[in-house]
Amino acid sequence: MTDTQTPLLVMQNLQIEGLSEDRWKPIVKGVNLTLGKGEVLGLIGESGAGKSTIGLGAMGHVRDGCRFSGGTVHFDGIELTGASRETCRDLRSTRIAYVAQSAAASFNPAFKLISQHAEFPVRRGLMQREEAEKDAIDLYRQLQLPNPEEIGFRYPHQVSGGQLQRAMTAMAMACRPDLIIFDEPTTALDVTTQIEVLSAIRNIVEEFGTSAIYITHDLAVVAQMADRIMVLRYGEEVEAADTATMLNDPKEEYTKSLWAVRSFKAAQKAPVAEAQVPVVSLKNVTAQYPGTARPVLNDISMDFHAGRTVAVVGESGSGKSTTARSLMGLLPPVQGEILLNGAPLAPEFRKRSKAELQAVQMIYQMADTALNPKQRIKDIIGRPMTYYRGLRGKQLTQEIRALLADIELEPDQYMNRLPSELSGGQKQRIGIARALAASPKLVICDEVTSALDQLVAEGILRLLDKLQKEHDLAYMFITHDISTVRAIADEVVVMQQGRVVEQGAKEAIFSPPHAPYTDLLLSSVPEMDPAWLDRVLADRAAAQG
Template sequence: MHEALLAVRDLKIEAKIYPQGEAPRDVTIVDGVSFKLQKGKVLGLIGESGAGKSTVGLSALGYGRGGIRITGGEVLLNGQDILKLGKNGLRSLRGAKVCYVAQSAAAAFNPAHRLGEQVIEASVEHGIMSREEARERATYLFRVLGLPNPESFGERYPHQVSGGQLQRAMTAMALCPNPELIVFDEPTTALDVTTQIDVLAAIKHAIEETGVAALYITHDLAVVAQVADDIMVLRNGKTVEYGTARQIIEAPKEDYTKALVSVREMQHEEAADQTKPLLKLDNISAAYSNVVQVLFNVSMHLPKGQTLAIVGESGSGKSTLARVITGLLPPSEGKIVFEGEDLPKALAQRTREQLRRIQMIYQIADTAMNPRQTVRDIIGRPLTFYYGMHGRKKTERVAELLDQIEMGPQFLDRYPAELSGGQKQRVAIARALAAKPDLILCDEPTSALDPLVAEGILKLLMRLQAETEISYVFITHDIAIVRAIADSVAVMHRGRLVRFGPKHVALSPPFDDYTDLLLKSVPEMRIGWLEEVLKTRRMESAGN
């Protein structure tokens, strides 16, 4: 075994926190983490939010973000402790020997400059190669990463390419200076499932072509299983389990790792009778500013006490359909029928009772709550608005709702900033339930959450449905969630409904091309899945 390219030994990282009304204090956020990484190999760092994944990854660049300090241990790159390099030493290291690929490519590029110039900038500035050599290398990398027209791709500006292409361009930027190590920090999390596979395949191919070593940070075990040689599972800043990718996926030893591996196994048996609609959408078309048409003749229905999953990638019209149902975007054509009656198209024309019966849970709970209001105020507002509740009666009902979402009255006087992501989403659910609605529109309410937390939210929603006969329209791009909760499924593509029916029909062949692509793009938690998908795609392309 060769000496490791990267060896992290007993890493300890601290941060200063400032609790309300208390003196500042230091907390340990990474505690005694050790690992080795050989040249040309990939180590996956997996864990929930706050586990320390990104913090550990950034330590490979000798970087502590947001007041974080590396207080112990060693980070050895080719035997040299980079923590002892000083500012100038680190400056010559970053962007040359160690490079970083962030989650959001859009934030990594300057919109005023062409992509090619930004991709080669570090290579030229560090004196690694001439501008001409760097341009040749960039073109080579564009080709390796499967970008269109590699010779002229660099002439484009960031806004002229898709999200997936921008993410690959950022990978090219990291690979351009011929680094020894790349830190990939959730590089496909913000992408649609169909795009994610292309980017994942491009990253894997580029690593194999260039022989670079990589740390791959993610909370999705199925994704990391496709690219990593070894996997380290982190929780609360400590190592839970560390082994080969195959061992972690196929024979996990620790309970926490076993829970991560089994998180996608939730199943829901669909309702037998789906004929009596609570909600019916009849030939809905809609446009923004009466100019840009985004929905085209969409029809579907949802029975009482059931879940309709609407799936499709970004721009397919899923969230726009939710805005139409709530009245935020009145349709230009078609009608919305709710329990046999036509609903007024615009929110302002609906009665308070009609508003009460349809509630919404948003993707990002943070943006849907007033940070200056307590949980008592947030959940209590609809109780006052719809039922005129005040005082002790209102507090008792808020406490009941907190019990219903498995949190309890001890959270009454907490502010959103004092809650975890999963707790915030539960409060958002309680606020929707406070109105006693017949229908809740759930717009990707678990996509920003860690897998185990998301699973808890889905189980909560299913239990509430069984207890109250509430109906859900659940908007998602995750087919695993569809299988876990849906009775019926609608597949949207570019504003049109391409497939609709009971789950067992909608998710069974024969498929239209788009649904087939969508279903084949969901990563499976097994080694070699990515290669199988790419091989199938190549064979299908050859056959066409």
């Protein structure tokens, strides 16, 4: 039962500034927020709205290059903006937890998952090591991680992005905190896994009376999780209300525009001519990691034609990104072959020519780990232009500026920034620009819109569609977002456990009858109805008897 009469967290006129070009500029501009014990507040807004900055502010923390410039943050009566480092550290390790947007950038790559999970409860004397590890396994099981007794003994790089995100959610729950800030906790998850994770998060929040701030750009997800929703833009509150009111009767035009996005749908294209040679083909590719007994890809075949988009969908760990790694030459096939314009392509990237490397470029899922944190944006984008296309000097600068403008980032404002000075969505756009900078023939888009709010995501889809038409690009579009597939795909490949379940034209795949696994995927797409999650879980429980 939510106790809104006793606030756990109170922000009053919160103001946060960021240092940019030797000047302090406002990021959060006088936000007021009250969170009751056991209450879940959803923060919604486009990229750069200040959602994550406010979430961190609830912990008494600001990123490097930022500062509290006004207002107060009271957590259970303790004022955090002026609290000592020791006070904040003690609260963060036991009473306040944070689930970051990018789990890959948050785990220490040198330690196993379960060791990092057990660290705080053991260090704070809440559990013995054996007890903490047992609790970790229980949480892994609740969060639907595969092989819960074993997965914690892997290193972060040995699990998929979705699995790593769930492991981080489990770690945040280790000390059973009073407040958890969830910063896009289901961003990296496929829709089938997302249902179980949302259910597990909600059950744990309800069981322990935990308060939560749930930051997301997915309106259908926040509808399942939040008691109230606050809409943000440019660091200011647009409006706030209980979830049902906000979904059914928003007052502000900006909020209504958020609710009405995803109108984009790429134009339907004529079928591929039988004689047309694909830009890239995978023929019966089987691949496995060195030192392992079982293949991770089994007999995979796909064709990528100029000017067309193949969407590859499936649950976390199904082999989508692994297929892309194999295509890129990062995981050479043990059987089968990869063709470029009908000619065999060397299985390993080190044996490919510069022209062959240029032909296939990748936009990575985790922008936080894909961008060099010490390079400025102009250098990140400019390097492939110089390496592959020989651009230098004035011509290079002109191309960088044009590409930044194409991805809707003001060149003068962003050219000299570091990745740490960008929001998650802005980093992903830089990743897109870096891939396009090489002028490739095939672009592998690995969850490129997963970290973006819906307004920006639609803009990116429109941009990719425009660039495809202008440059006759082929896209391999890896995603767990079925609405994105409907918007941009020409063909669809459904994968499960390293195999292709079915593939074909988008209209054929989405028209009944479906393969059982495809039917599961389609039924797992969240709806903007607060009762949707309960209804789906009840239906599946009834089906299982």
